[in-house]
Amino acid sequence: MQLGKNQRNMLTAVGFLSPNIIGFMLFTAIPVVQSLIISLYDWPTFGERKFIGLQNYIDLFTKDPLFPKVMGNTSIYVFCYVALNIVLALAMALWLTNIQRGEKLYRSVFFLPQVTPIVATGMIWKWLFLPKYGIINNFLGIFGVPDINWLGTTGTAMSAIIIMSVWQGFGYNMIIFIAGLYAIPESQIEAARIDGAGKWQVFIKIKFPLISPSIFFAIVMTVISSFQVFDQTMIMTAGGPANATNTLVLYLYNNAFTYLKMGYAAAMAWVLFAIIMIFTLLQMRLQKDFVTYE
Amino acid sequence: MRKLMTTVCIMIIATGMIFAGGTGESKSGTAETVTLRWLMQVSSAEEARQWRELAAGVTERYPDILVELSTTDWNGYWTKLPSELAGGNPPDILYMQSMRAKDYLEAGFLPLSQYVADDPDINIADFYSGILEGLSIGEELYCLPYDFGPYVMFYNQDLFDLYGLPYPDTIETTEDFEKLCSQFADHGTYGTVVPTVMDKLYTYFLGSGASLFAADGTVKVNDSRKIETIEYLQGLIDQGYAPRISDTGNNNWDREQFYAGNVATYLDGPWNLTNIKEKSSFAVGVTMVPPGNLYQRSQVAGSGFGISKDTDYPGEAYLAIKELTSKNSLSKLAGWGRALPARSSVRDVFYELHADVNGLHDAVEKSITTDIGVPFITPIRWQQVTNTISQNLEAIFIGNVSARKGLDNAQKIIDGILGQ
Amino acid sequence: MNEIKTNRQTYKPIIKKAANHIVLTVLAFIFLIPFLGMVITSLKPETEVLLLPIRIFGSRLAMENYQRAWTFFPFGQFLFNSVFIALCTSLVAVITSSMSGYAFSRLHFRGRDLLFTMYLGTLMIPQQVTVIPLFIIMRRFGWYDTYAAMVFPVGFTAFGTFLMRQFLLTIPYEIEDAARIDGCGAVESFIRIILPMAKSSIATLLIFTFINSWKSFLWPLIITGSDRVKTLPLGIYMFNGQYGTDWSGLMSAASIAIIPSFLVFILFQKYLVKGITMTGLGGR
Structure with missing residues (x-):
């Protein structure tokens, strides 16, 4: 009987899973496994290939002067972007859930960059960042800030990319936080108010703990996606100047499609995978201490 | 259960191996008509229409060959082409540019020398030799060229007229050129623009006697001649003769500055003339590249059509690209302003079309003479x-x-x- | 004394509200500058786009850019393809993800969590490296240059499975148990009970899938050959020429291209917020 039930469960599960799992195997799992195999070869994107074991991985860490550079750039990007994105998204979500009217309109406005082709807005951002003529420099000039070649200076190019990315991306998390904040029962907030809690205290004591799972979710997903930053750097700077904005996936893309070194690119992808995995597991561990589930 | 999971994993890996080692699939096609696929990069709908017309020309000449054109944008082409070659069964006819040729030809393209040798009526001598060289690896030819060109200097005629400056036909030294730039600077305009792409900068290097490539395939960029050349260009920017680059992700930044009328001169090839006319609102003139401190030199580049190694119809594909680069096709291309034709016999069509452009004929013809024009043969990678x-x-x-x-x-x- | 206090109580919130809205409007405006820049550029004559110093408005309203955008590539065809492919992808994603989400959340079988972790892990592999193996598989299927290749590889999504699973975990078991006692099988209870309850999370998945499919560039570039199945992003990139970009044309095409996906967002955003709330992604 027990066995029969198990088998029945298994059968139902197989039935429900099979459409997705067949597609998943074919279109995701196989290519992923292949990329792992490819990473063990000297695998030009086309042409003769040769098995070389872990040589690609060894080259990455010992020979390639650019790899540490792009790793550093990517880390800076991920750290700054995730922090700014989450803080801004949370602040705007708190603000928007506090106004009674027009919240939906503002929400749509802040979500708009998500649906706008980045190849178009990327160019506009380049104009905004232009030295001498750009709006940003002219605005800062009012406060006596000297003219900055934002995208052209190794020291500032990454900040410009981050600013642009936050503009583009924070609307997504904002929506998630808005949803989280709406889910908080009014009664709990009221109760705290009656106890004499101010706005700040309500946030710290009630709202923050209650939406901490969604903050956690947002951070995990944003970290994963920002490690894979590509479009922005490709379109805004192509990694320049002097590789100051060259990021891991951009470098990977160039290796696979421009330099035609598929095996090397695949090795890079698996290093990236390992990094993201470690980060995600770390976050899962931290989650236990910081996230409150009811 | 564990067994099941293991089996599943093994299955994935096994299938992965099979697919990974795969070659192309079988192809359909009747015995009478052969359909060839042609992958091409285009910049406008008009251009795509023109290429289609040439493809139709192939069928006209060889009724049992049908050429089916598929197009991508320029950047997309360089993502799509490697994917197609990697995927097996790539399109039969492929576009290739001389500057990128080394990375593609040997691994992906069909050698053509034998076909050319066996073909009595191709008249290979009609093609400009430098560009044939650019599309070869050693002695082996891989593509038939359709366009080519030396780098020349374009100038914004209206801007020269506006400030009453003589057209830059008589520049003989780098000092002359700097003087010209300073005159524009006096009017608050930039005299020129400095590119950052080596394909374009190479001309400057040649002028100062610095060759980028050693015979053994090594590349040297930090010897004193090259540093001097770069310092000279840097000086143009520092003195306000050329704008400081503000758009690092854009290979066409120098071009776009010229189209917009922000700079008076810039270096480019005749292939871009039609485009300049479309994108700008001023009259344009052409002259030779300003000499470097040692020589007057100009880099010659171009592009052509090749055949993918994996094609099932090499013979038909050869006939097709031969027709696409025939006198007839190239004079059409030249008439549309699409290319300075790689065949000497029809080059005049291009000059006639652009008869309104000051100095075009002389600048180009002088620049491609053997002592000035240098084919750009790049190393691997x-x-x-x-x-x-x-x-x-x-x-x-x-x-x-x-x-x-x-x-x-x-x-x-x-x-x-290169050491790898 | 008393009166003053009442006054304060009445007016203070109004002033505060007004101030809130003014500041928000200003912020929204600043936020929209890149977007406005796109629309304004789309209306400038092509030769004036790159003029320095930048002028905000062109010398005239250049509606011909929109005409050019419309004729540059088969705009109507590409637009149809984009909508059709995005809809099909969303449909596939919704059907398969809700089923697998159900299995991962509410059915008990051994190896469930391990399999699920594998699913999640694949989210961390960048697309740029799996795209060529996938291309080879599509070739084997004979799916090159077909709608199927544009829809299926994207439709079977690990993210969708994750999203649906998170939501379905929040539905109390008692509801389904009651139905089971009444003799419902898993299939019936899934269709009759679970799916209707999952409306808003389905909408959430639909929006995400639709927008992602709408923006997707790399995969369509590689897998399409003819104009038959190409989508709008490919058309927009066509303005990127070898010798420079037709910026005003590109901006025009981009301005038109955002309308459908923005509409989808506006129409479904009510469900989006609700859906996120209920999936537990949004908090509880």
């Missing part, structure tokens, strides 16, 4: 090398690092790339 150089040149021209330091840095990376 050129894309990675040129990207490295561009990245560092940007930093130099923007003023982040000195020419010496930037080029030293580039050299270090290049040695790594």
Whole structure:
């Protein structure tokens, strides 16, 4: 009987899973496994290939002067972007859930960059960042800030990319936080108010703990996606100047499609995978201490 | 259960192996008519229409060959082409540019020398020899060229007229050129623009007697001649003769500055003339590239059509690209302004079309003479090398690092790339 | 004394509200500058786009850009393809993800969590490296240059499975148990009970899938050959020429291209917020 039930469960599960799992195997799992195999070869994107074991991985860490550079750039990007994105998204979500009217309109406005082709807005951002003529420099000039070649200076190019990315991306998390904040029962907030809690205290004591799972979710997903930053750097700077904005996936893309070194690119992808995995597991561990589930 | 999971995993890996080692699939096609697929990059709907007309010309000449055109944008082409070659069964006819040729030809393209040798009526001597060289590896030819060109200097005629300056036909030294630029600077305009792409900068190097490539395939960028050349260009920017680069992700930044009328002169090939006319609102003139401090030199580049190695119809594909680069096709291309034809016999069609452009004929014809025009034969892994150089040149021209330091840095990376 | 206090109580919130809205409007405006820049550029004559110093408005309203955008590539065809492919992808994603989400959340079988972790892990592999193996598989299927290749590889999504699973975990078991006692099988209870309850999370998945499919560039570039199945992003990139970009044309095409996906967002955003709330992604 027990066995029969198990088998029945298994059968139902197989039935429900099979459409997705067949597609998943074919279109995701196989290519992923292949990329792992490819990473063990000297695998030009086309042409003769040769098995070389872990040589690609060894080259990455010992020979390639650019790899540490792009790793550093990517880390800076991920750290700054995730922090700014989450803080801004949370602040705007708190603000928007506090106004009674027009919240939906503002929400749509802040979500708009998500649906706008980045190849178009990327160019506009380049104009905004232009030295001498750009709006940003002219605005800062009012406060006596000297003219900055934002995208052209190794020291500032990454900040410009981050600013642009936050503009583009924070609307997504904002929506998630808005949803989280709406889910908080009014009664709990009221109760705290009656106890004499101010706005700040309500946030710290009630709202923050209650939406901490969604903050956690947002951070995990944003970290994963920002490690894979590509479009922005490709379109805004192509990694320049002097590789100051060259990021891991951009470098990977160039290796696979421009330099035609598929095996090397695949090795890079698996290093990236390992990094993201470690980060995600770390976050899962931290989650236990910081996230409150009811 | 564990067994099940293991089996599943093994299955994935096994299937992965099979697919990974795969070659192309079988192809359909009747015995009578052969359909060839042709992958081409285009920049406008008009251009796509013109290429289709040439494809139709192939069928007209060889009724049992049908050429089916598929198009991508320029950047997309260089993502799509490697994917197609990697995927097996790539399109039969492929576009190739001389500057990228080394990375593609041997591994992906069908050698053509034998076909050409066996073909009595192709008249290969009609093609400009430098561009044939650019599309060959050693002695082996891989593509038939349709366009080519030396780098020349375009100038904004209206801007010269506006400030009452003589057209830059008589520039004989770098000092002359700097003087010209300073005159524009006096009027608050830039005299020229400095590119950061090595394909374009190469002409400057040649002028100062610096050859980028050694015979053994190594690339040297940090010897004193090259540093001097780069310092000279850096000087143009520092003195306000050329704008400081502000858009590092854009290979066409120098072109776009010229189209907009922000700069008076810039270097480019005749292939871009039609485009300049469309995108700008001023009259344009052409003259030879300003000489460097040692020589008058001009880099010659171009592009052509090749056949993918995996094609099932090499014979038909050869006939097709032969027709696409025939006198008839090339004179059509020239008439549309699409290309300075690679065949000498129809070059005049291009000059006639652009008869309104000052100095075009002389500048081009002089620049392609053997003592001035130098074919741009790149080493293997050129894309990675040129990207490295561009990245560092940007930093130099923007003023982040000195020419010496930037080029030293580039050299270090290049040695790594070519040493592998 | 008393009166003053009442006054304060009445007016203070109004002033505060007004101030809130003014500041928000200003912020929204600043936020929209890149977007406005796109629309304004789309209306400038092509030769004036790159003029320095930048002028905000062109010398005239250049509606011909929109005409050019419309004729540059088969705009109507590409637009149809984009909508059709995005809809099909969303449909596939919704059907398969809700089923697998159900299995991962509410059915008990051994190896469930391990399999699920594998699913999640694949989210961390960048697309740029799996795209060529996938291309080879599509070739084997004979799916090159077909709608199927544009829809299926994207439709079977690990993210969708994750999203649906998170939501379905929040539905109390008692509801389904009651139905089971009444003799419902898993299939019936899934269709009759679970799916209707999952409306808003389905809408959430639909929006995400639709927008992602709408923006997707790399995969369509590689897998399409003819104009038959190409989508709008490919058309927009066509303005990127070898010798420079037709910026005003590109901006025009981009301005038109955002309308459908923005409409989808506006129409479904009510469900989006609700859906996120209920999936537990949004908090509880």
